[in-house]
Amino acid sequence: SQTIHQWPATLVQPVGSPLSLECTVEGTSNPNLYWYRQAAGRGLQLLFYSVGIGQISSEVPQNLSASRPQDRQFILSSKKLLLSDSGFYLCAWSVPPHRGFNQPQHFGDGTRLSIL
């Protein structure tokens, strides 16, 4: 069966420090991968989306970047964190459309990021 792992679960960082959040998927190949941010009491905002190694689409302009160095690894980064980067970051995967058109996205348990 497929599993998705995110780490760390919580992170406290000072303003201006760098960031690296990691997400890995097991049990499937060539998944679509996603990074979302969830603000308290709000829905999920798509940040980045990847259909393959090195292929990243950015949904909104921001202080963050994403990379996919391996098929099942997705990394969210920042060179200098802002206070507004605080939030709950979720990674998700889905089967690509050509392998299953009506398939949901599956989420990890997220990283709670607090910027001080």
Add this chain to the structure above:
Amino acid sequence: GESVGLHLPTLSVQEGDNSIINCAYSNSASDYFIWYKQESGKGPQFIIDIRSNMDKRQGQRVTVLLNKTVKHLSLQIAATQPGDSAVYFCAERKMWGSNYKLTFGKGTLLTVNP
């Protein structure tokens, strides 16, 4: 942009009652819909999905109804249990270039009273 001070819709039910959570979606071209459950401090968990060519789908204790005429989706939970307490999100899928994206609602907080 996002609204400031937005509160989640809430639904409070007694254990054993049936729950109905509603969702209005925005795009008549959306072709696939998903309900997720999110417990505190965890990621959203898939509950049930439905394609736009269907109007009802049933799972274990859950039923999703789709009314495309009024762009409305509902999740019915039978015999609600304390473990059902969570935030429930609907999501709609829309074509996005050569791929697709999910757009999520803001969620409904379900509280089950023992």
